[in-house]
Amino acid sequence: MHSLNLGILAHVDAGKTSLTERLLHTVGIIDEIGSVDDGSTQTDSLALERRRGITIKSAVVSFETGGVTVDLIDTPGHPDFIAEVERVLGVLDGAVLVVSAVEGVQAQTRVLMRTLRRLRIPTLVFVNKIDRRGADTDRVLRAVSDRLTPAIVPLGTVRGLGTRAARVIPYAEPAPGLLDLLTAHDDGLLAAYVRDGTVPPGRLRAALAEQTARCLVHPVLFGSAMTGAGVDDLVRGIGELLPAAPGRPEGPVSGTVFKVERGAAGERIAYARMFSGTVRTRDVLAFGDGSVRREGRVTAVEVFARGAARRDTSVTAGRIGRLRGLGGIRIGDTIGVPRERVAEFADAAPAGRQHFSPPTLETVVVPCRPADKGALHTALTRLAEQDPLIGLRQDPVRQEISVSLYGEVQKEVLQATLAEEFGLDVGFRGTTTLCVERPVGSGEAAEFNGEDTNPFLATVGLRVDPAPAGAGTAFRREVELGSMPYAFFRAVEDTVREALGQGVHGWQVVDCTVTMTHCGYSPRQSHAHQGFDKSMSSTGADFRGLTPLVLMAALRRAGTRVHEPVHRFRLEAPADTLGILLPVLAALGAVPGTTRTHGASCVLEGTVPAARVHGLEQRLPGLTGGEGELETVFDHYAPLARGAVPQRPRTDRNPLDRKEYLLNVARRMGG
The missing domain is CATH 3.30.70.240 (Alpha-Beta Plaits)
Structure with missing residues (x-):
């Protein structure tokens, strides 16, 4: 049996979660359809989701149709929770984009479709709410063609539009415009039509499935999640038109973690999409984000079957599984080898790649009871495990914690989550805009081991150069890798990436290249007949302490805007x-x-x-x-085109002020 990982995506209130309920009912997984308004749906399991009537966290359910096992992922529709959608995209084999027949193409619909097309994820368009007053399928089709993609083909028409009796009439083969759309990408199909004057329906359907899988065509289906009209056609379309998940169970283990939650005992549970290989209970797995790799033993495996997660002995390529026992695992981690190193995925974009914009707002979270500051930090740290884009930022001087956000609704949800799950009443300072800094020129600085002004047993030289917009940050070396222990190079690189979080004006520094130009260290030494003496020998702490001073000096000389x-x-x-x-x-x-x-x-x-x-x-x-x-x-x-340059309060030990920085480092290290 083939498997398919399917995402249901939509603008908020287009009926996405209601459609998920109807699909599960249609295929026999549930006997009674839940209601978003009543908070009784399968996938909105959080109390907050049920109360607010919106999806906040992605949820996985499973069903079978036409010999295909579908792991269906219901995603949030509100733009404030786009980060949750972001994590799901890297694990999908296909998608259903839901559009309301009343409201039509909305802001989030356009963002989602652009991303689906850019990532080449095969997509069906489902026009929902054909039973609602004001439904207009002709208007919606024009909007989809004009504002999403012209490569669409409706597979039916609607009778009784805008009434509870609305029903879908599938087109007889071929659907209007289907042959023209398919022959534009298939010369063999065009030649067969010219030669015979017709094309067999079976060949047309096969060509439609093939071109849908290549993202050349997007079939459009109509229906109503409330009445069930057209949902049978959608189920058939999912099974026949979307491609099965690739991957070999006997191949090397490769998977991606797209969600992490906590179990009843506080243990981490990782939701992983397996691209290759098989993970079994008691397997020892390597996992991490590329820079840091860990190992852990899988203590339990669960796979999704008939709407729920069920204990199993293994999870194989193409499926989604819940893995327990991997302490420290985070969203975005790779399990086993990265998927781009597996032959059949060599040309695929890395699963961890960011597809949507970063959060552009920030706010300070303030506990209503000062005694809750420690508990608040613990709670926010746990929430950041589930949503890395929360961007937790602690200011030890002001005893404040900031989080980054997409919008005000996300702030309200965060407040309610802290109250319900952790018993913490919090308020917020005013929301501010998150800016970035970019170098405007090149700057270089170095400090040498043994100089009177350098209290660290380390030599570090760095050059900062601007990079093109969107290039990100890169670290390079102009020194020989064998000139000092690799751990010291690693300490410098890691500290550079961390220190770039706060530039000259306190904002994250982006789009630059940092090159290490000088290095040096004091080899392991000791007094006669004594053991290792760290006061005479370099340690990683020396390089971690010196690097921020050198980097900020180089940034100042480069200048940032x-x-x-x-x-x-x-x-x-x-x-x-x-x-x-x-x-x-x-x-x-x-x-x-x-x-x-x-x-x-x-x-x-x-x-x-x-x-x-x-x-x-x-x-x-x-x-x-x-x-x-x-x-x-x-x-x-x-x-910034006008006004004073905004300054962001620093939360590090302020390497821009050498005296203050060295005092802070000395206090931290105990003298």
Whole structure:
């Protein structure tokens, strides 16, 4: 039996979780369909999800159809929880993108479809809510073609649209436009049609499945999660049109962890997609993120079957399993060998690659009871295990903890989670925008072992050079690898990457290359007839202590410029409000790119600083009589164009102030 890892994705309130319930009912996994409003769905298991009626954490259920075992992953739809979707994308073989027949293509729908196409994940489009008043499938199809992809082919039509009696009528073979769409990518199919004047339905269906698997075509199906109309067709489409998971059970072990949760006893449970090989109970596995590798023994394996996780002896290639016993395992870790080193996945993008924008907001979490500071740190650390993009940041001087966020809803959920799961009442300081720093030139600095001003038994020289936008950070060496123990090189590189989290102005430094230009150490020494004396011999602590001083000196000489996050926006509003909107956009620092008019409405596209998005959202209803629709998504970082350069309070030992830094290091090391 083949397996398929399927993601259900949508803009919030498009009916994604309700569709998951209907699918499980249709294939016989559940006898009664749960309700999002009542909090009785299978996949929204958190009390907070049930109460708020939204998906916050991804959930896995399983069913079988047409000889295929489907591990279905229900993902959040709200943009504040895009990080949860991010982790799921790397483990999918196919996806169903849900679009509302009433609301149509929405902001998150566009973000998701762009990402699915970029990652070449085969995708079916399901137009939901055909039974709702205001449903308009023709309008939705035009929007999908214009704003998502023109490579779509509807596989049916709807009768009784907008009523409880709405039902789906599948097209007779071939569906309108199907032959033209398929022959554009298949010369053999075109030749057969020219020669015979027709193409057998079986060959057309096979060609549709083949081109769907190659992401050349996206079949569109219609239905209603509430009434069940069209869901049987969707189940058949999942089994027939989406490709089975690749992977050899007898191959080398390779998997990716996309979710971590805690068991009843506090132990970590890792959700892993296996790309190759087989993991069995009591196996000793290597795991890590590439820079740090650990080992652990698997104490229990669970796989998903008929809607629930069940204890098993192994999990094989192509399946998702829950693994217990791997202490210290984190989201994004590779199990066994990286998948790009497995032959059949050699051309695939690394599973840990980031697909969505990073969080651009930050807030300080404040316990209502000062005595809860320690418990708050423990709770946030545990939550950061489940969501690495929380970006926990502790300021030991001010005794404050900051977290990075995507939006205000995420803040509300974090507050409720801390209250319900940890018994902590917290508040928040004002939300601030997360900026970054980029070097504007090259800078170099070095400190040498034995100099009076250098209290560390180490020589470190570093050069900082700017890199192209989006290149990230890289560490290189111009010194011989054998010139000192490798552990010292590792200490310098790790400290450089950590220290780049706070630049000259306190913001994370991005898009630069740091090159090690000088190195040196004091070999292991001792007094006569005595053991090792660390006061005479270099240790990793010497290199970890000296590196931040050298790096900050090099950064100062290079110079850095603060960049703020900028969002791309699409604003649709009545055409007669254009004269009012343009001055407001200009005052907010927005830069309109294109303006189009369609009858009585206009569409503006452009960019706006992330810090001004919330203000625009608040003013838009009044400016457009409640008819304006705004979509925004992170686009890039741009140099701050006006105002004073924002400074971010430092949470390190402040290597910009040498005296303060050395005092802090001395206190930390006890003298």
